[in-house]
Amino acid sequence: MKIALIQMPVVADKKANLEQAVSRIRDAACQHIDMAVLPEMFCSPYENSQFWHFSEPRGGQVQQAMSALAKELGIYIVAGSLPEAEGEKLYNTSFVYDRTGAEIACHRKAHLFDIDVVGGQRFQESETLSAGDKATVFDTEFGKLGLCICFDLRFQELAMTMGQAGAQAIICPAAFNMTTGPAHWEVMFRGRAVDNQLYTIGVAPARDETASYVSYGNSIAVDPWGTVMCRGGGEAETLVATLEFEKCSQIRQQLPILKARQTKLYKILN
Numbered sequence: 148m149k150i151a152l153i154q155m156p157v158v159a160d161k162k163a164n165l166e167q168a169v170s171r172i173r174d175a176a177c178q179h180i181d182m183a184v185l186p187e188m189f190c191s192p193y194e195n196s197q198f199w200h201f202s203e204p205r206g207g208q209v210q211q212a213m214s215a216l217a218k219e220l221g222i223y224i225v226a227g228s229l230p231e232a233e234g235e236k237l238y239n240t241s242f243v244y245d246r247t248g249a250e251i252a253c254h255r256k257a258h259l260f261d262i263d264v265v266g267g268q269r270f271q272e273s274e275t276l277s278a279g280d281k282a283t284v285f286d287t288e289f290g291k292l293g294l295c296i297c298f299d300l301r302f303q304e305l306a307m308t309m310g311q312a313g314a315q316a317i318i319c320p321a322a323f324n325m326t327t328g329p330a331h332w333e334v335m336f337r338g339r340a341v342d343n344q345l346y347t348i349g350v351a352p353a354r355d356e357t358a359s360y361v362s363y364g365n366s367i368a369v370d371p372w373g374t375v376m377c378r379g380g381g382e383a384e385t386l387v388a389t390l391e392f393e394k395c396s397q398i399r400q401q402l403p404i405l406k407a408r409q410t411k412l413y414k415i416l417n
């Protein structure tokens with residue numbers, strides 16, 4: 148499966164962001180990709196004060212545009228994430244479209260990003276967003292893929308749940324920052340890949356030093372052996388990686404850690 152990681156700039160203009168996403172996906176499609184992945188909050192500044200303003204309900208304009216583009220180009224699109232409004236609640240939601248434009252998956256970020264690092268990044272998503280309540284795995288002709296959003300990937304329990312449900316890759320629209328990005332981004336994508344013996348794909352907005360929340364960028368694809376296949380910098384760019392899913396079963400056979408688990412030892416103490 149050939150996958151494009153669209154590390155795009157995100158500005159405070161929904162229409163401009165949508166045009167940017169469409170044009171970059173069109174360009175990537177010239178490389179005969181099967182799937183394009185956009186960043187977390189690709190249509191909205193990553194700011195609590197902006198999420199309602201940039202939100203849309205189920206079936207909104209951005210979702211319609213992504214569905215139409217998937218159908219036109221005959222590819223899968225993981226439409227990063229956007230603020231999804233439902234009644235009085237807002238969710239950080241990722242929608243997935245298949246080659247016919249049908250919505251085949253939708254993941255609401257389940258772990259809200261509430262952190263306060265002394266001398267570094269503070270963000271409290273729970274001031275505006277509500278949490279999703281399920282793990283998400285969807286089918287493609289290549290096999291099953293897992294889907295989560297940014298902070299969700301810090302939770303090995305969720306990654307393991309997706310792996311156990313058959314995911315051979317975890318697709319993760321994300322937006323780390325200049326505090327946690329340099330410290331944890333690569334190690335996390337590599338860790339989840341090695342622990343679960345699957346591919347991990349992280350796609351982030353390009354870095355904008357003038358934004359109130361500065362994205363680390365560094366979109367990344369890691370194989371099930373933990374090798375970094377490609378990794379961006381801070382600039383806008385599109386990376387393309389080819390995933391060979393038989394590698395997951397080969398590695399699982401040769402290094403059978405998933406089978407060797409001693410589940411009776413792993414009681415979680417709340």
Ligand SMILES: O=C(O)CCC(=O)C(=O)O
Binds near residue numbers: 324328331
């Ligand atoms: O986990 C992190 O350090 C960053 C998470 C994040 O930026 C997010 O969930 O949006």
